[in-house]
Every structure is written in C-alpha cells, then in structure tokens.
Amino acid sequence: xxSCSHVPSTEEIKERIERALPGSSVIVTDLTGGGDHLRAxxxxxxxxGLSRIEQHKLVYGVFGDEIGGRIHALSLKTSTPSEVx
Amino acid sequence: xxxxxxxxxxEKAIGGEQVMLFMKGVPxxxxxxxxxxxxxxxxxxxxxxxxxxxLPDPRIRQELSALSGWPTIPQLFVRGExxxxxxxxxxxxxxxxxxxxxxxxxxxGVGAPRQAQEPTPLQIDGS
Numbered sequence: 334x335x336s337c338s339h340v341p342s343t344e345e346i347k348e349r350i351e352r353a354l355p356g357s358s359v360i361v362t363d364l365t366g367g368g369d370h371l372r373a374x375x376x377x378x379x380x381x382g383l384s385r386i387e388q389h390k391l392v393y394g395v396f397g398d399e400i401g402g403r404i405h406a407l408s409l410k411t412s413t414p415s416e417v418x
Numbered sequence: 419x420x421x422x423x424x425x426x427x428x429e430k431a432i433g434g435e436q437v438m439l440f441m442k443g444v445p446x447x448x449x450x451x452x453x454x455x456x457x458x459x460x461x462x463x464x465x466x467x468x469x470x471x472x473l474p475d476p477r478i479r480q481e482l483s484a485l486s487g488w489p490t491i492p493q494l495f496v497r498g499e500x501x502x503x504x505x506x507x508x509x510x511x512x513x514x515x516x517x518x519x520x521x522x523x524x525x526x527g528v529g530a531p532r533q534a535q536e537p538t539p540l541q542i543d544g545s
Contacts, residue, residue, distance in 0.1 A: 370451075385506050386488075393489045400489035401479070406452065407490070409505050 340368030341404055347373070353395040354379050369405040380413045425481045428470075432485075435468035437520065438495040440482055445469050452504035453492045459511045460494075463522050496520065 343361040350359045350373060357377035364370040373392065380388045388411040393400055400407060432438055437460065443449030445457045445467075460467050472478045472491055483489050486500045494501045496519055501507060510516040517524040 385509070386500065386502055389502065389506065390487060396489075401483075401491070406450075408452075410509075 341371075341399075342368070343371060346371055346404070346407070349395055350375055350392060354391070364408065370408070371404070371406065372408040372410070374410045374412075376412050376414055376417050378414055380411050381415075385411065421477055421481055424475070424477050425485060428478070428482050428485060431468065431470055432495050433498050435495075436497060437465055437467035439467050439469045439492055440472055440478075440495075441469055441492045442471070442473050444471050449473060450491070452490075455504055456492045456494055456507050459507055459516070462525050462528070463511070463517055463520060465520050465522060 343363055347359045347361045350361075351357055354375070354377045357375055357379070359376075360374045362372050362374075364372050375392055379391065383391070389409050392409055392411065393407070396404055396407070428440075439445075439453075439456060439460065441448060441450075441453035441456065443453060448454035448457055457469075470478070472482065479491060482491075482493065486493055488500060488503065490503050492503055492507075494503070494507050501510070501516075501519070507516065510519070512529050514524045514528075
C-alpha cells in the first residue's frame, strides 16, 4: 500500500506551511518520533472568517497528494492570532 | 467495481446514515489511532453510527477524498455533511459542540488538557 520510506522532516513541514501562508507561525512536532505522525499548530490571520474545516483544508492544500502518501499523517490545530494568548 | 460505482456507494453511505464514519479498520478493531479515537468519542457520546472501512480497496479513499475535499482518514459525516477528521472531532468533543450537533448529553468530565490526549497509533500501516 502506501510507502513510508521517505518521511518528511518537521522542519520541511514548517517551512512549507510558512511559505504558503506568509506571516503564519507554525510549530511542528513528531508525535511518535518516527516521522509518520506529525502535528502542526498553525497560527495565521488567513484563517479569519473561515470554518475549522476550511482552515484545515487550506493547510492540507499545501501538501496535496502527499497527505496520506509521503506524509502519512498530519494532525492540525489551527487558530488566528487573536485566538492565541 | 468501476470508480463511479464506488463513488455512488460512498454517496449512498453518507446520505443513508445520520452519523457515518469512514475509517481504517472497523469500530470493533480500528487499524489506526486516529480512527480509534473518533470511534471512542462516538462511543463516549453513546451515538450509534455507520462505519465504512476504507482499507480493503484504495479507490474508496480516493473517491471519498475527491468527493469531500478532505485528504485524510477518518472522516466523520453528520446528516450528510463532513464534520472533519480526528483533530476537529476531538476539539468539538472537548468543547461540547459535537454533543450539541448530535443532540446528546455531553459526558461529565470531558474537557481535559489536549496534550494529554494525543493519539497513540495502534498500528502503522504501509510497507
């Protein structure tokens, strides 16, 4: 089925989200240490006015088909700067 | 089955159940920590739900994601609408939004710090 041989680094995920959503701040953690279950906490003002589904779709859209393939699992938490204190 | 038939079967499944979960494995034996968590949440809410295992045929996942615009599994649908995957379902469970959406009581003691509830993958699929 899916190959997990070339797992992306947390730095790569962070950089790509920050590049796609300028001004965002992204923290990526490796939940298992194996690189296959990553979690990204993304704060961006681009999320303002969007539903949670739409916010997550925006971030998943950065990776396209890689989600579920090269990126086995990417857990998300999205918020706008005004929601973060 | 051709892809269009798979797509129609998915649409029928989504429309045919009040609460429908597309997951890896079956509720009695989820094959992924994220699917397991959503099953556990629905169980904690005492909600009956339909479930489709996407693992037997990769086209199920392809067609489902094309239909929903959502790339990952699990995917929870309520009354025909995509609610989200494990992260959103978990957030909505902890906030009480999910119980409200499903018209059930929020269980006592829910709302613990999120960090304590990261999923533990039960099994890594793939080769």
